[in-house]
Amino acid sequence: MYLRHLVSGLARQNVALVGFDCKRGVELAPFALRLSALATEPDEVAELLPVLVKEMEDRYDLLRARQGIAPGTPDEEITSDIWGLPESERPVPVVLFVDEVAELFLVATKKDEERRDEMVTQLIRLAQLGRAAGIYLEVCGQRFGAELGKGATMLRAQLTGRVCHRVNDEASAKMALGDIAPEAVGAACAIAPELPGLAVAGDTSGGWSRIRTPYLSLGDAADICQETAHLVPDLPALKPFRPAVPAGTVEAPVPAVQPHPVTD
Numbered sequence: 001m002y003l004r005h006l007v008s009g010l011a012r013q014n015v016a017l018v019g020f021d022c023k024r025g026v027e028l029a030p031f032a033l034r035l036s037a038l039a040t041e042p043d044e045v046a047e048l049l050p051v052l053v054k055e056m057e058d059r060y061d062l063l064r065a066r067q068g069i070a071p072g073t074p075d076e077e078i079t080s081d082i083w084g085l086p087e088s089e090r091p092v093p094v095v096l097f098v099d100e101v102a103e104l105f106l107v108a109t110k111k112d113e114e115r116r117d118e119m120v121t122q123l124i125r126l127a128q129l130g131r132a133a134g135i136y137l138e139v140c141g142q143r144f145g146a147e148l149g150k151g152a153t154m155l156r157a158q159l160t161g162r163v164c165h166r167v168n169d170e171a172s173a174k175m176a177l178g179d180i181a182p183e184a185v186g187a188a189c190a191i192a193p194e195l196p197g198l199a200v201a202g203d204t205s206g207g208w209s210r211i212r213t214p215y216l217s218l219g220d221a222a223d224i225c226q227e228t229a230h231l232v233p234d235l236p237a238l239k240p241f242r243p244a245v246p247a248g249t250v251e252a253p254v255p256a257v258q259p260h261p262v263t264d
Contacts, residue, residue, distance in 0.1 A: 001196075001197060001213045001215065001216060002163060002165070002199070002213045003027065003097065003099065003138070003140060004216045004218065004221040005213060005214070005216055005221075006097075006138060007028075007031050007034075007097065007221065007225065008216065008220075008221045008224045008225070010095055011031070011034045011224055011225050011228040011231070012224070012228055012231070013231075014092060014093075014231065014233065015092060015093045015094065015095055015233070016036040016092050016093070016094045016095070016232070016233050016235055016238065017031070017034055017035050017036060017094075017095055017097070018035065018036055018037045018038070018048070018052070018094060018095070018096045018097065018238065018241075019031070019035050019037070019038045019039070019096075019097045019099070020039050020045050020048075020096070020097065020098045020099065020104070021038065021039070021040055021097075021099040021100075022039075022040065022041060022042055022045065022099075022100065022103035022104065023040075023099065023100055023103065024040050024041075025038065025040035027099045027100075028097060028099055029243070030218055030221070030222040030225070031221065031222060031225040032225075032243035033222075033225050033226050033229040034224075034225035034226075034228055034229055034231070034232060035225075035232075035242070035243055036094075036232055036233065036235055036238045036241075036242060037051075037238040037241035037242060037243075038241065038242075038243040039241065042103070042104060042112075042115065042116075042119070043115075044241075045104060045119060046115050046118070046119055047241075048241050049119055049122040049123065049126075050122065051237050051238065051241070052094070052096065052122075052126060052135065053122050053125055053126065054237065055094070055133075055135070055235070055237050055238075056125075056126060056129060056130055056133045056135050059082060059091050059133035059134065059135075060129075060132075060133055062082075062085070062089070062091070063079065063080065063081070063082070063085070063132075063133075066079060066085060066089075067079070067080075080132060081131070081132040081133070081134070082132070082133060082134040083134075090134075091133075091134055092134070092233040092235065093134040093135070093136065094134060094135045094136070094235075095135075095136045095137075095138060096126070096135065096136065096137050096138065097138050097140075098123075098137065098138065098139040098140060099140050100140060100141055100142070101139050101140065101141040101144060101148070101155075102141055102142070102143065102144075102148055104116065104119055104120070104123075105120070105148040105149040105152060107149070116149065117150060117151070120149070120150065120151035120152070120155060121151065123137070123151075123155055124151060124154055124155050124158060127155060127158035127159060128158050137159065139155070139159055142172070143172055143175060144156050144175050144176065145171070145175045156175070157179070160180070160203065160204050161201070161203060162176050162177060162180060162201070162202050163176075163199050163200070163201045163211070164176035164177050164184070164188040164199060164200050164201075164202075165188075165191070165197075165198070165199040166188075166191040166192075166193065166195075166198070166199075167188060167189065167191075170185065170189050173185045173186075173188040173189050176188070176202075177200065177202045177208065180202045180203070180204060180206065181202035181203070181206055181207065181208040183208065184200045184202050184208035187200050187208070187210065188200040197212050197213040197214065197215070198210065198211075198212050198213075199211050199212070199213065
């Protein structure tokens with residue numbers, strides 16, 4: 001629900017939306033019309049991540065060129081991030097959604113392990129350096145601890161603005177909030193099952209607050225992405241990864257099992 005609201009809110013803005021959804025796209029595919037790129041398999045993620053890293057490096061080259069201008073240039077024209085660039089030169093922001101990060105860490109063979117290590121390294125680079133280049137990460141997962149594998153805690157440490165919904169154990173709350181807002185761990189553990197959408201949000205200052213995610217149906221969120229499909233920015237590097245969506249409206253999913261009355 002939180003992810004639906006975030007995608008729907010950003011869909012109305014001038015940003016590029018990229019999705020990693022290794023659950024065969026069941027979470028992010030309904031928003032495909034508004035996505036600039038979508039990867040639904042680890043192999044696809046492994047192909048798309050280097051493209052995002054290269055996009056980030058190109059943006060740093062742009063910033064570096066801007067900083068190399070004449071000594072008499074006014075200070076306000078010298079910048080260390082894309083937001084200081086003139087609007088005509090500023091690259092469009094990119095928001096990367098990772099649904100269920102654990103799927104990127106799972107390995108079955110030695111070859112899978114090498115691919116995992118490379119993907120995690122690239123994700124960490126994006127998390128560390130991407131913000132100045134206008135590339136942001138929203139990483140979701142049920143658990144986000146060292147047991148996922150090498151690099152998991154390093155990646156988590158780079159992510160700020162964390163949100164923790166109801167958890168089944170204290171360890172899961174500590175993974176999300178323990179290193180940025182320790183006092184919030186107890187608050188996250190105290191969320192009752194009958195309060196769906198209630199969550200605890202922590203920030204890098206050590207502060208935290210309770211938030212509530214209102215209900216938004218999948219169909220309504222998909223409709224917003226359909227209505228804003230014309231806002232998909234032109235990013236040539238991402239075009240090969242643009243999800244193919246057949247023409248027509250995006251409808252709410254139909255239940256697999258149709259209800260039947262108990263009596264005739």
